[in-house]
Amino acid sequence: MPGQTATTICPYCGVGCGLRVDVAGGRVVRVRGDDAHPGTQGKLCRKAVYLPHAVYGEGRLEYPLMRETRDAVRRETTWDDALGRAAAQLQLIIDEHGPDSVAFYVSGQLLTEDYYVVNKLAKGFLGTNNLDSNSRLCMASAVVAYQLALGQDGPPCAYADIDEADCFLFVGSNAADCHPVLFQRALARKAARPNDVSVIVVDPRRTPTARAADIHLQLQPGTDVPLLLCMLNILICEQLVDREFIDTHTNGWQTVAEAAAEWPVERAARVTGVPAELILRAARAFGQAPASLSFWAMGVNQATDGVDRSLALINLHLATGQIGRPGAGPFSLTGQPNAMGGREVGGLAALLPGYRMVNDAQHRQEMADLWDIPVDRLNPKPGLTGVEMFEALADGRLKAIWIAGTNPAASMPSLETVRRGLERAELVVVQDAYFPTETALLADIVLPAAQWAEKEGTTTSSERRVSYMPRLVAPPGLARPDWLIFAELAQLLGYTAGDFDFGTAEDVFDEFRRCTAGTSVDITGLSYARLRNEGGVQWPCPVGAASGVARLYTDHHFSTPDGRARFHRPTWREPVAAEGRWVLNTGRERDQWHTMTRTGRVPQLLKSCPEPYIGIHPDDAQLLQLSEGDSLEVLGDARGRARFNTRITADVLPGTVYVPFHWGTLRYSGGSVNESTTSELDPRSKQPALKLTRVHIRRVA
Numbered sequence: 170m171p172g173q174t175a176t177t178i179c180p181y182c183g184v185g186c187g188l189r190v191d192v193a194g195g196r197v198v199r200v201r202g203d204d205a206h207p208g209t210q211g212k213l214c215r216k217a218v219y220l221p222h223a224v225y226g227e228g229r230l231e232y233p234l235m236r237e238t239r240d241a242v243r244r245e246t247t248w249d250d251a252l253g254r255a256a257a258q259l260q261l262i263i264d265e266h267g268p269d270s271v272a273f274y275v276s277g278q279l280l281t282e283d284y285y286v287v288n289k290l291a292k293g294f295l296g297t298n299n300l301d302s303n304s305r306l307c308m309a310s311a312v313v314a315y316q317l318a319l320g321q322d323g324p325p326c327a328y329a330d331i332d333e334a335d336c337f338l339f340v341g342s343n344a345a346d347c348h349p350v351l352f353q354r355a356l357a358r359k360a361a362r363p364n365d366v367s368v369i370v371v372d373p374r375r376t377p378t379a380r381a382a383d384i385h386l387q388l389q390p391g392t393d394v395p396l397l398l399c400m401l402n403i404l405i406c407e408q409l410v411d412r413e414f415i416d417t418h419t420n421g422w423q424t425v426a427e428a429a430a431e432w433p434v435e436r437a438a439r440v441t442g443v444p445a446e447l448i449l450r451a452a453r454a455f456g457q458a459p460a461s462l463s464f465w466a467m468g469v470n471q472a473t474d475g476v477d478r479s480l481a482l483i484n485l486h487l488a489t490g491q492i493g494r495p496g497a498g499p500f501s502l503t504g505q506p507n508a509m510g511g512r513e514v515g516g517l518a519a520l521l522p523g524y525r526m527v528n529d530a531q532h533r534q535e536m537a538d539l540w541d542i543p544v545d546r547l548n549p550k551p552g553l554t555g556v557e558m559f560e561a562l563a564d565g566r567l568k569a570i571w572i573a574g575t576n577p578a579a580s581m582p583s584l585e586t587v588r589r590g591l592e593r594a595e596l597v598v599v600q601d602a603y604f605p606t607e608t609a610l611l612a613d614i615v616l617p618a619a620q621w622a623e624k625e626g627t628t629t630s631s632e633r634r635v636s637y638m639p640r641l642v643a644p645p646g647l648a649r650p651d652w653l654i655f656a657e658l659a660q661l662l663g664y665t666a667g668d669f670d671f672g673t674a675e676d677v678f679d680e681f682r683r684c685t686a687g688t689s690v691d692i693t694g695l696s697y698a699r700l701r702n703e704g705g706v707q708w709p710c711p712v713g714a715a716s717g718v719a720r721l722y723t724d725h726h727f728s729t730p731d732g733r734a735r736f737h738r739p740t741w742r743e744p745v746a747a748e749g750r751w752v753l754n755t756g757r758e759r760d761q762w763h764t765m766t767r768t769g770r771v772p773q774l775l776k777s778c779p780e781p782y783i784g785i786h787p788d789d790a791q792l793l794q795l796s797e798g799d800s801l802e803v804l805g806d807a808r809g810r811a812r813f814n815t816r817i818t819a820d821v822l823p824g825t826v827y828v829p830f831h832w833g834t835l836r837y838s839g840g841s842v843n844e845s846t847t848s849e850l851d852p853r854s855k856q857p858a859l860k861l862t863r864v865h866i867r868r869v870a
């Protein structure tokens with residue numbers, strides 16, 4: 170069979186790099202960057218290069234697996250058998266306990282079409298909002314902050330802004346490892362204008378991103394809000410705020426200015442541990458730059474005050490008018506390839522398609538009309554979020570869970586609760602491209618899903634760019650696209666007659682885009698054909714639009730009822746130091762992705778970090794009489810524990826330890842660090858505070 174080359178999108182991080190893929194003999198054989206991609210212009214990183222190894226690595230799931238009882242061995246079976254039993258059991262549970270006794274936990278890895286069908290089934294037809302995504306762990310705090318400050322979700326910036334920015338402020342983002350193509354672009358901007366462009370990094374760890382910065386503000390964990398308020402205070406004191414912008418385009422300034430005044434630089438320096446001189450330099454660089462661009466990620470979002478931190482960062486932009494113009498804006502980085510698409514399609518427990526909210530009566534009516542269902546079928550109460558779902562399984566409130574494209578038995582905090590929940594559930598269905606995973610090993614029914622290059626659909630990158638991903642090769646065995654599995658489940662549950670009989674992924678996309686008409690995320694002007702031709706378009710793009718929109722709010726009219734952006738006074742609760750406890754910080758390694766379901770199967774990607782470790786400061790190592798490689802056990806409040814080899818490094822602050830979270834129990838016999846991480850949530854975003862857990866550590870033989 171002759172080979173062919175096609176263009177598609179990388180399925181790993183939210184940068185969404187355009188790829189050129191060689192296919193031969195029905196297999197993907199080579200991946201390069203796509204020079205013609207409008208967002209990323211041919212750039213890519215190592216994870217994408219090794220995609221063929223991941224797709225054809227060991228452990229692809231080809232057939233449905235099922236076990237009759239919890240003690241029985243799983244056996245291969247047919248789709249009719251597996252999906253039929255799943256549907257029948259789900260219906261029994263709903264009949265007995267009501268629709269809110271079941272939940273769907275899905276993934277930012279899913280395509281928009283996959284998300285749309287499962288969301289429509291759960292919220293529109295089953296009548297439960299218990300549908301949430303692993304994106305909850307990634308950027309839920311940023312979503313809430315955007316909604317509060319700007320009136321709607323959605324990063325207002327474009328990657329092209331990197332080429333026009335004069336100051337880069339990375340907060341809680343190790344972009345050098347986690348969003349490498351964007352970070353390299355920022356460094357290229359810096360290299361081109363070394364005296365005019367500054368790079369500031371706020372992070373308690375000296376990450377590769379921090380090492381490349383002009384200014385590294387190595388703050389004490391949990392002190393982001395004081396630092397950002399202090400920066401605002403300096404901007405005010407040195408008259409670097411834009412009074413005209415504040416007066417004309419915002420509300421709430423006075424209360425935020427008062428909050429900032431509480432943080433003179435001396436106090437902030439004492440609390441954050443960052444020298445006053447560095448805070449001053451950073452604030453001035455931000456305030457004096459013609460264009461300042463902020464990036465933030467999980468170091469901000471994964472905290473009990475994640476929304477406050479995000480708001481404090483957005484406040485800096487509103488105070489200086491650094492939004493809605495080239496090179497400027499608060500730019501939340503999404504971790505996953507389609508976390509953005511999931512938000513647009515309503516794939517979080519409080520959302521409906523088109524950035525609608527379940528608790529808004531008009532939004533429910535609009536969706537009821539679009540789905541042609543009685544409006545009272547749509548539940549006004551937000552559903553359970555990710556962490557809450559597993560707690561509800563563990564205490565018996567939830568009876569069944571359907572998990573797609575994610576591995577919560579390795580990625581969630583407090584893993585013992587997750588396992589207990591899955592063991593107690595009456596029905597656990599997992600749909601994945603690989604077997605085993607830590608989660609699939611606890612499932613009653615495991616369904617084989619097609620993955621990247623094996624199904625078509627769309628994703629949205631961090632810069633709101635909707636891109637088309639073609640089906641380039643056949644999936645292995647009986648694996649099917651996720652949207653099709655959900656559509657067939659819906660039909661088995663009795664919903665047919667025009668509701669779920671989609672013939673193709675394009676049918677699903679066409680129905681979804683109709684749902685966006687007149688919303689802020691209007692993509693009615695897009696089609697598969699257009700996306701193929703143009704290589705990705707940034708929303709909004711309504712019918713008749715000649716192009717997408719690179720940058721939101723260029724007219725400084727925001728999505729609030731009065732068109733003004735809103736300052737919010739961020740609150741800060743001082744982290745409570747606990748005797749004998751250490752602050753555990755978790756994070757990512759350059760060549761790994763999530764729980765290694767894919768990247769862990771690629772030997773080349775394991776070389777740079779073959780196993781997890783615990784990073785500890787040299788002073789602490791001396792105090793504990795530790796040597797490099799000594800085994801340390803980590804114990805949190807959760808019952809689980811794990812052990813790691815010591816890596817002595819001045820990259821972490823004294824009193825803190827760092828462990829990469831990728832390794833679950835299948836890949837590392839010492840256990841997962843998430844045995845110990847906290848399941849405390851930000852009260853507004855319900856995002857778990859994975860970045861700051863108080864733990865005990867002890868040396869073990």
Ligand code: SF4
Pocket residue numbers: 179180181182183184185186212213214215216217347348349350351
């Ligand atoms: S930067 Fe992200 S999207 Fe781009 S190639 Fe790397 S993992 Fe893929």
